[in-house]
Amino acid sequence: MSEATWQKCVAHLQEELPSQHFITWIRPLKIDAGEGWINLLAPNRFVRDWVQDRYFARIKELVGELSAEVGGTEVQLLIAERQQRAQAQSTRANASAPAAVMARESVHVSAEASRDVELSQQLPLDTGSEPVSPPSAPGQIVSANGQIVSSSPQQGNRQVEVEGGIRHQSSLMDNYTFETFVEGKSNQLARAAASQVAENPGRAYNPLFLYGGVGLGKTHLMHAVGNSLVQQNPNARVVYLHSERFVADMVKALQLNAINEFKRYYRSVDALLIDDIQFFSGKERSQEEFFHTFNALLEGGQQMILTCDRYPKEIKGLEERLKSRFGWGLTVAVEPPELETRVAILLKKAEQEKIPLPSDAAFFIAQRVRSNVRELEGVLKRVIASSRFMARPIDIPLVKESLKDLLALQDKQVSLDNIQRTVAEYYKIKISDLMSKRRSRSVARPRQLAMALSKELTNHSLPEIGEGFGGRDHTTVLHACRKIKELRDSDADIREDYKNLIRLLTT
Numbered sequence: 001m002s003e004a005t006w007q008k009c010v011a012h013l014q015e016e017l018p019s020q021h022f023i024t025w026i027r028p029l030k031i032d033a034g035e036g037w038i039n040l041l042a043p044n045r046f047v048r049d050w051v052q053d054r055y056f057a058r059i060k061e062l063v064g065e066l067s068a069e070v071g072g073t074e075v076q077l078l079i080a081e082r083q084q085r086a087q088a089q090s091t092r093a094n095a096s097a098p099a100a101v102m103a104r105e106s107v108h109v110s111a112e113a114s115r116d117v118e119l120s121q122q123l124p125l126d127t128g129s130e131p132v133s134p135p136s137a138p139g140q141i142v143s144a145n146g147q148i149v150s151s152s153p154q155q156g157n158r159q160v161e162v163e164g165g166i167r168h169q170s171s172l173m174d175n176y177t178f179e180t181f182v183e184g185k186s187n188q189l190a191r192a193a194a195s196q197v198a199e200n201p202g203r204a205y206n207p208l209f210l211y212g213g214v215g216l217g218k219t220h221l222m223h224a225v226g227n228s229l230v231q232q233n234p235n236a237r238v239v240y241l242h243s244e245r246f247v248a249d250m251v252k253a254l255q256l257n258a259i260n261e262f263k264r265y266y267r268s269v270d271a272l273l274i275d276d277i278q279f280f281s282g283k284e285r286s287q288e289e290f291f292h293t294f295n296a297l298l299e300g301g302q303q304m305i306l307t308c309d310r311y312p313k314e315i316k317g318l319e320e321r322l323k324s325r326f327g328w329g330l331t332v333a334v335e336p337p338e339l340e341t342r343v344a345i346l347l348k349k350a351e352q353e354k355i356p357l358p359s360d361a362a363f364f365i366a367q368r369v370r371s372n373v374r375e376l377e378g379v380l381k382r383v384i385a386s387s388r389f390m391a392r393p394i395d396i397p398l399v400k401e402s403l404k405d406l407l408a409l410q411d412k413q414v415s416l417d418n419i420q421r422t423v424a425e426y427y428k429i430k431i432s433d434l435m436s437k438r439r440s441r442s443v444a445r446p447r448q449l450a451m452a453l454s455k456e457l458t459n460h461s462l463p464e465i466g467e468g469f470g471g472r473d474h475t476t477v478l479h480a481c482r483k484i485k486e487l488r489d490s491d492a493d494i495r496e497d498y499k500n501l502i503r504l505l506t507t
């Protein structure tokens, strides 16, 4: 392999890649070549890993084609850091241990890097306020023509075919769209805010901060915005990553003295989506870096969407200045979906799977799986699997059969007694008050709540519940359920009480 052939390869890459990517990753490569082998020498381990992960396959392909054109033999390609040259040569001399060996090594480096911040805190602090400049890309996944940039390969991992012929991975989950997101009271505001952001990135709400418990659709909404931005503008540089990945990238960049590339990369995006920012908690160096990134993006009018499992002010170990900045845009809660939304989600997911799901079966499942949507999806998958396995259509008997263990556990946990005891304790009244005929508000409201909870959390029929509450008629129970539903919409205290009681009874 001659220098001239390598230069041809470089020329191809220059055409295929966005210029900033070419300048950052390809141009610094030097070669060391001989008959039948070529060793790419990267200035540091960081560039080596990056090229290894994103460009190596394409380079290999080009080198093969170009050597064949000049009648050369098969070329063995390696990549190493410049200082590892001797080692790489000895590897080469010893055996044919090319790309794969190096590739494995790069995976190892990433894992090492995620050891996090204890290490990074010993490293020099760079307050980093240099201007935004063209992208380079630590630990990220970049499309060949820059049209999608995303991160965190453990996410979507879908292959994207892009102009220029290089295949890259993008981690925007393409099924997490607005179309596949079911709207209900619990997520209405978050859904509306996300659509606004998708329509007016950088202007509507910046940052958009979504918070709420696990598995409630925050990540889904975030990706929906990202997908929408890319759909509207295929050149939009949308970066999605988990906050742990941000930390790991930063640690790695510090270790490898490539912090400026790290900064440039994160500050050059059109939209930065960071999931589960509670992981920044206690990681001071990452917070420092993120703070500067945050400011640069905000100043540049680039959109940020952040998710967290709690309200920003409640994140312990997070700097006050970050907490206050998170509130500069819009902070919206995503709540656990109510029964009707759970049913709608199940029906939608079944439709996506092209499996008929009768609404009574959907209702049956939704009444029993209340904690979050991820769990709901898991249960539906189980039911679908049973249906396929037994070659039977989904109906309530099949659902009961496939969820036998789960239902048995639930029946044990939530009983009328349990509900009555919990409600009485919560309102500091006597259980006998719940059974009594007393009509004063301080007793009647808790009683109605307890009845509504019994309908929601147990499999008892209305007459059975009435019976369990001092022998009342089923219409009284029905009235209680309707009243509580109405109050949950109009009265914040009742809404809060209901939510707290559900939590007390189900966790």
Ligand SMILES: Nc1ncnc2c1ncn2[C@@H]1O[C@H](COP(=O)(O)OP(=O)(O)OP(=O)(O)O)[C@@H](O)[C@H]1O
Binding pocket: 176, 180, 181, 182, 183, 187, 212, 213, 214, 215, 216, 217, 218, 219, 220, 221, 276, 307, 309, 345, 373, 374, 377
């Ligand atoms: N309203 C919804 N409509 C359709 N699917 C939903 C909805 N809410 C959640 N999901 C689905 O539930 C699963 C979990 O959602 P997601 O990962 O977005 O939750 P999350 O709030 O980000 O949770 P975590 O904090 O655990 O990451 C996903 O498969 C998502 O598609």
